[in-house]
Amino acid sequence: MKHLSKIVLASLLIFGFTSVKAQDADNPWAIGIGTNAVDFYPVGEDAPLGGMFDEYFNTGDHWNVLPAVSKLSVSRYIGAGFVGELSGSINQIENYGDRSVGDLAYYAVDLSADYSLRALLNDGWLDPVVGIGGGYTWIGDQDGQDINNADAATLNGKVGLNFWFSDNIALSLESKYKHAFEPESAKHFQHAAGIKFIFGGKDTDGDGVYDKNDECPETPGLEEFNGCPDTDGDGIEDRQDACPEEAGLAEFDGCPDTDGDGVADPDDDCPEVAGLAEMNGCPDADGDGVRDDEDNCPEEAGPAENDGCPWADTDGDGILDKDDDCPEEAGPAASNGCPEPTAEVISELNEYSKTVLFDLNKATIRTESEEALQSIVDIMNEYSTTIFHVEGHTDSSGSDAYNMKLSKERAASVATWLEENGVPSKRLTSEGYGETQPIATNSTAKGRQDNRRVEISLDKDREMKDNSEEEDNK
Known part of the structure; x- marks a missing residue:
């Protein structure tokens, strides 16, 4: 436990403020594995015990730590932030209050109702927990003889912290006070540290929407669309989007109208120039019924059979006025219809x-x-x-x-x-x-x-x- 502060600091630096999942209705089950420490000293006033919380952090003189896996737990989400947990732990007692004893066997079984305060912290990685419950503790020597009749039922209260550094794994720390009414010498603190694994929910595409609620369970999507994607981010899910790769408008089934002429781009022959619906979105600047991209004279009205040109040749030199630099003077094509010197x-x-x-x-x-x-x-x-x-x-x-x-x-x-x-x-x-x-x-x-x-x-x-x-x- 002397390295606890370093562990916590490292967790903060590595995992930051990432929003992760925790034990809830989608992942109701959790298994915990870790080690525990038992401290009989700061729990009362009778010798050889100290006053409540006296030398609470005196790990060297009072804590009994079994350097191995010494605590297992299984828990189930109940609802509204509550979790029911059943745990079992073992230890070896060498420090009984302020005196040393031989290796006493320690066994405990506890059942608690825990409440997570994580929702108050915006569902982040930090998950404070408080709990209350009861249990039974057995303490005896190697020959099975108890000391001072220390076996007892206990009323337990605990506080803890879970550090969720992935969607399914947390570092779990807790401190539990076990109160025994008879005999009072059985009162003690039990601290624990370990890893908690949650499971039970299935999210095949990893989009945060579990398969049971996911209408597109094999394609990552958004919660607001029940797990289905909106690739172009236009607020229209891909299943209902006629242009799923391009952001568009609901009135055009998710397709864009780049030039704003009321004709959706897939149906618009001129998607970047505003035009008329009857010409598939292309303009007709001179209003002659020939759209500009097919009109040889887009600024002058002319019949369709003449490609939209009026075909005027004022000077009669065979060059249309639109191409004639000198429309009122006859000249050869080589000089754009202007007269040349003789x-x-x-x-x-x-x-x-x-x-x-x-x-x-x-x-x-x-x-x-x-x-x-x-x-x-x-x-x-x-x-x-x-x-x-x-x-x-x-x-x-x-x-x-x-x-x-x-x-x-x-x-x-x-x-x-x-x-x-x-x-x-x-x-x-x-x-x-x-x-x-x-x-x-x-x-x-x-x-x-x-x-x-x-x-x-x-x-x-x-x-x-x-x-x-x-x-x-x-």
Whole structure:
């Protein structure tokens, strides 16, 4: 018993405040096994006994402990917190009050009614117990001779603690006072410590609802659903839940309505976008009877046979107004229905570009070329969707690498000037071609002069690529 405080502390640290089961109507039976200590000293005033509770914890001088299994008990839950217990114990008495005696045999049989205070502590692991009952004690020497006629019937009162560290096992500690009216020398305390095992109830799925009350005995569930599960936690048990893996609403038999349109997700073709019941939960923004995910013109009303589009083509260029960047001006599909510059316009641009002059062996544009460049800007801005390509060319004088570098720089210089003076950069590309694309012989001064030029053309490849990307993004 000197290690009792350590045992109790360890129990507190290990088991914390976990809610566990204890002996009750579901687990009515319990068996206890342990050891006991008998103390004749602090129970009276007659020598050799001390006064009541004198030296109650003097284990070394007064306690008689048999270091073996020396107490067995069986108990049954009665109801309303009461338990009936029958116990038997044995011991060897060496200390009889304040004097030593030879090894006296000690036998006791006790019957008690115990009351658990555990419910007052929120049904936790700590289970205080008080009890009252009676029993009979036999005390004698090894030859069967009693001492002072000590055999007696006793009236017993006890207090105890059960530490429930699992659903079915508890550490049990108790102290019992046994009062004998005759002879008074038989009065004594008996302390016990041991393990208590409860049993009797069956809970196959381990959900805390015993099989006799469990409507789903092989599937863990909740007490409020008589042991049946509610997997998604929406308050609708799985047996009545059409969507047991997704939290939902009772009005939809446990299924969700993510977009709140009154159509349950399993029946909603557009579960994340609010829509109409007659269209299986999908929207019809333009109200033309064609749901948006099937409507090629969801913002414009049109007949179903035209995929919801009005099919208007105001400028008659074969491109529907919804796809036409210039719906009132005819133009090819390559420029999204906008007009493109004609060959005559391109020729006019290049007449201006021929007059663009650069400093010798540099990409710096000379001031006298700015009037021609402004004319080019004015023409380009008449075609707001056309992408123009600025080309730089040289004659064959100098090395190939030098000519290529110079031509790239001059083309880029012209494109930069155009951008800075009103042409959006997304409508301009530039490249240098060095001496690779001559338009005249490099054998004469006149031919070389013609080859040193800047030309402007339409960037068809860029337009096709941009149009393709726009279609992909739709």
